[in-house]
Amino acid sequence: MQKRRLGKTGLQVTPVGFGGIPIQRLSEEDAVSLVRKAVELGINFIDTARGYTTSETRIGLALADGLRDQVYLASKSMARDADGFRREIETSLTNLRTDYLDLYQFHNIRNLETWEKVSGPGGALEAALKAKEEGLIRHIGVSGHLSDVLCEITKNEHLETIQVPFNPVETRPADKLLMLAQERDLGIIVMKPLAGGAIDRADLSLRWILQYPVSVAIPGMDSLKQLEENIAVGRDPRPLEPEEKRALSELTRKLGKDFCRRCEYCLPCPEGIDIPSMFLFEGYVQRYGLKDWATERYRASKVTASACVECGTCETRCPYNLPIRNKLKRVRELFEE
Ligand code: SF4
Ligand code: SF4
Known part of the structure; x- marks a missing residue:
């Protein structure tokens, strides 16, 4: 796969990376085998999070046997204060069986108040900068769902990457965020490239996304078939043909605007509704x-x-x-x- 530069981190990443959410659903054996296969087939960017239950430990297990140096590893934490964030970094390092992480992100910044807490005195950013100085993490990023909030956050000089949902039914980042990211040399990591599984044509959606100035899209995958389909796009991310564009438009029209992206941020419901x-x-x-x-x-x-x-x-x-x-x-x- 032809690599793309992940903004000012300078890392050269494959345009299709590995999203670490769905491997939670697999048996440990299958999860480990899928991660290994992804690396063997050429994926060099793996993203996970402290919040994805078994994901970190399974990835750690998969890479333990000589594959760690073939990939860039990214994780993230919801901790907002310095002490909590430091503990989360240390836990990620243990789970992922490594002594450094290539990227560590402030997970799901939903509003500017939260960002002020993270970037203010005693906030998580202080811990991230210290961990970077010590070599525990190499780069600092942020993830979030709201393009407007992320546009504001891009002003922070310490940030190197932005992780955001972007796909044919979630097009808001294209209005401003992608442009600002380019101006400020931030790498864009595309989460939910298949709209949380609602888009069943991975090939069309990924090729649509990769025409934009993004560094890497990280579809979640839980089978070898999905892995191979995604990698095929990474190897040949050619623009869509007119007929394929029409098929994609029809698909997004059917999904509509009132569409739930299955991000699960609304949970838990006090009444227990999923x-x-x-x-x-x-x-x-x-x-x-x-x-x-x-x-x-x-x-x-x-x-x-x-x-x-x-x-x-x-x-x-x-x-x-x-x-x-x-x-x-x-x-x-x-x-x-
Ligand atoms: S309803 Fe819940 S799962 Fe759906 S988009 Fe909103 S927060 Fe996400
Ligand atoms: S009870 Fe209804 S309104 Fe309240 S959190 Fe649950 S789903 Fe939402």
């Missing part, structure tokens, strides 16, 4: 006409949309400002009336 799954079932009916299939799964859920007491807590957390309460009412009508 909100993204409710919308996923709805999507299966609307997008694929699988009413019986989805109804069966909806009814098998421990708690369904009808348990919503409309407290609104989830809506304050959704980075896409989805009207979750109203959407849940529609889900209830769809499956229960």
Whole structure:
């Protein structure tokens, strides 16, 4: 795969990297084998997070046997204060069985108040700079879902990368963030390149993304088939043909604007509703006409949309400002009336 420069880090990364979320769903053996295969097939950028349960340890296990030096390893933490962030870095190093990380990121900065805490006195940035001085981490980045917030954050001189969702149904970063990142020489890491699994044409979506000035897209993968499909795009990220553009437009039109990206930031719901799954079932009916299939799964859920007491807590957390309460009412009508 032809490499791209990850902004001012200077790292040369493959345009398709490995997103570490879905390996949590696999057995340890399968997860380890998939990560190894990814590296053997040429992927040189792996992203994970403290918050992805077993992901770090599985990646650590996969790389322990001589593969560590073939990849750039990135992780991230939700800790916002210096002491907490330092502990998280140390835990990541232990889990990933390495004595340095190529990139460590402030995970999911959702607003400027949080960023002030991170970058202010006693904040996580202080710990990151110290860890960088000590060689525990080599570069510092940030991840978040909201383009406007990230645009502001790019002004910070210490940041080297921005991780953001960007795909044919989440196009906001293209308006300003990508331009600012270029101006400030920040590497762009594209998370959720398949809109959290909603886009089933990985090839089209990845090729669409890679026409923009981004460094690396990190699709999550949990099978060899997905890995091989993604790598094929990385090896030949050619622009879409007119017919492929039309197919992609049709796909995004079907998904619509009111679309849940399954980021799970709305959770936990105090009533125990698995909100993204409710919308996923709805999507299966609307997008694929699988009413019986989805109804069966909806009814098998421990708690369904009808348990919503409309407290609104989830809506304050959704980075896409989805009207979750109203959407849940529609889900209830769809499956229960
Ligand atoms: S509004 Fe409904 S779904 Fe959202 S947190 Fe409250 S009870 Fe849960
Ligand atoms: S409702 Fe919002 S926060 Fe919850 S998973 Fe969907 S997009 Fe994410």
